[in-house]
Amino acid sequence: MAEDQQIQVTVVGSSNVDITALMNRLPGPGETVLADSYQLTPGGKGANQALAAQLAGAQTEFIGAVGEDEHSAIALGQMETAGVQLGRVIRSQEPTGVAIISVDSHAENSIAVVSGANASVDAAAVRNAGELHGVLVLQGEIPAAGITAAIAAAKDRVVLNLAPVITLQRGDFLAANPLVVNEHEAFEALKQLDAAAAEGLEENYEQLARQLLAQGIGSVVITLGGAGCLVAEMDAAGQAQLSQVAAMKVNAVDTTGAGDAFTGALAAHLAAGETLSEAADFANRFAAYTVQHPGAQASYPRDLSQL
Ligand code: ADP
Numbered sequence: 001m002a003e004d005q006q007i008q009v010t011v012v013g014s015s016n017v018d019i020t021a022l023m024n025r026l027p028g029p030g031e032t033v034l035a036d037s038y039q040l041t042p043g044g045k046g047a048n049q050a051l052a053a054q055l056a057g058a059q060t061e062f063i064g065a066v067g068e069d070e071h072s073a074i075a076l077g078q079m080e081t082a083g084v085q086l087g088r089v090i091r092s093q094e095p096t097g098v099a100i101i102s103v104d105s106h107a108e109n110s111i112a113v114v115s116g117a118n119a120s121v122d123a124a125a126v127r128n129a130g131e132l133h134g135v136l137v138l139q140g141e142i143p144a145a146g147i148t149a150a151i152a153a154a155k156d157r158v159v160l161n162l163a164p165v166i167t168l169q170r171g172d173f174l175a176a177n178p179l180v181v182n183e184h185e186a187f188e189a190l191k192q193l194d195a196a197a198a199e200g201l202e203e204n205y206e207q208l209a210r211q212l213l214a215q216g217i218g219s220v221v222i223t224l225g226g227a228g229c230l231v232a233e234m235d236a237a238g239q240a241q242l243s244q245v246a247a248m249k250v251n252a253v254d255t256t257g258a259g260d261a262f263t264g265a266l267a268a269h270l271a272a273g274e275t276l277s278e279a280a281d282f283a284n285r286f287a288a289y290t291v292q293h294p295g296a297q298a299s300y301p302r303d304l305s306q307l
Contacts, residue, residue, distance in 0.1 A: 007085065007133035008058040008271040011264070012126060012150040013046020014118040014141030015064045015079075015089075016097040017071040018296070025104050035102075040071075042078050043099055043296050044118070045139040045163060048257050052264025053137065054084045055300050056286055058271045060264075061085040063129050064142070065117040071096035078297045088129050092117035118142055123149040135159060135271040137263060140166040151175045157270065161263045162189050177218035178231075178276060180263050186212065186222050205230055206242060213240045219276055223262055223287075226252065231280050245280045248288035257296030262287040 023035035050062035062084050066072035068091050075096050076086055097116040103109045121142040126149035136154040138147050139161040151158055151172055160176035162168070165188040173179065173193060181189055186208040190198040193215045201207050205222045209232035212220045219233040228247035235241050265286035269279035285307045286300075293299035301307060 006059050007061045009050075009053040009060045009135045009137060009264075009267045010063065010132045011046050011050035011053065011060065011137040011267075012063045012121065012129075012132065012142070012146065013049065013137070013139050014044035014097060014115075014121070015042070015047035015062070015066060015075040016044035016099050016113070016118070017041070017074045018043035018099045018101055020101040020103060022103050023105075026102050026108065026110050040074050041295060041298065042075050043257070044075065044097060045141050045161070045260050046137075047075065047079055048260035048296055048300075049137050049139065049161070049264035049267070050084050051079050051082055051297050052261045052286065052300055053268040053271075054079070054082045054264075055302065055304075056265040056268035056282070057304065058134070058268035059083075059085070060268070061088065061133065063088045063090075063121075063126075063132070065090035065092045065094075065120045065125070066097075067092055067095040067117045069095050071098065082302075090117070090120060090125055092120040094120060115141070121146045126150050126153065129153075131155065135267045137161070137267045139260075139263070140164045144168055144172075148172055159263060159267045159270070161259070163259060165189070167192060174216050174218075176220075178221045178233075178266075179212060179217050179219070180221045180223065180266065182223050182225075182259065183208070186220070190215070209242055210240050221266065221276070221280055223259055225255070228284050229262070229280050231277050233276060243277060245277060245284055247284050250288045250292050252291040254294045254299065255291045257299060258287045258291050260296070261290045261300055 021035040021038040027033040054060040095116040097118045100112045123145040161180040222230040262283045266283040290299040
């Protein structure tokens with residue numbers, strides 16, 4: 001097990017193949033349009049985050065599920081090339097998850113996601129996987145029971161990215177250190193914890209962060225797109241400390257997968273012992289690189305000296 005001891009980040013989560021077709025306009029109900037081209041690329045928030053953590057310098061393991069089909073090799077390909085450990089990926093009877101993405105000439109899109117094998121990352125599957133090493137990263141594209149089981153098996157801090165928003169147990173939120181959310185997800189998380197406290201705070205991310213801390217969450221990072229992120233933590237005296245970490249000023253061409261890049265990079269630098277603010281600063285730089293390049297995993301930096 002010597003190899004496993006060196007794992008610094010474990011991501012338990014989703015992996016998909018994104019099927020992206022480019023067309024002049026999106027078809028209406030019952031209509032067929034001719035598309036210009038299509039691409040098959042690896043995606044899924046869990047896989048994106050695992051790749052980001054590995055590229056950000058942490059030896060990373062991805063635990064998820066793919067089908068016994070041709071798409072599985074595409075779903076895992078970039079992670080494998082980057083050196084993410086995949087030995088505990090489950091082979092499911094269900095097909096590899098796919099996201100069917102139609103994009104028109106104005107970059108408007110419509111997306112249908114088939115969870116497929118990702119639905120088999122449930123509590124039993126996570127328990128069967130055994131010990132989870134290093135910083136644990138979770139998101140909302142696997143069953144909630146799988147998330148709870150992973151938190152129960154965590155040996156180190158838990159980075160919980162509530163994206164997409166799913167219903168979790170109070171204990172899952174309280175295990176997060178940090179909870180990583182955008183403004184909308186922060187509001188939805190607080191609504192689950194205390195609907196009355198959330199009232200009227202939709203667009204007040206500082207108050208959302210304070211209220212999430214007041215619920216007992218150890219730390220919260222709210223991502224703010226081109227404005228970077230807000231880091232919120234309780235200090236030793238039990239006072240909420242908030243600091244905004246500015247993003248790089250860049251020319252954004254495609255923000256697909258930027259949130260996942262941020263979360264993976266943040267986890268990698270937390271695993272290396274940085275403070276939350278230091279790790280958030282690195283995550284901002286890592287994510288800013290990705291928005292300047294097209295695609296999700298394809299946009300992640302392979303050479304950190306470029307950041
Ligand atoms: P999500 O897509 O999950 O809502 P955000 O849009 O908040 O996430 O983006 C996640 C992170 O990506 C931000 O915190 C920031 O670090 C980076 N980022 C996103 N958009 C930009 C941008 N226009 N310029 C620089 N950095 C960006």
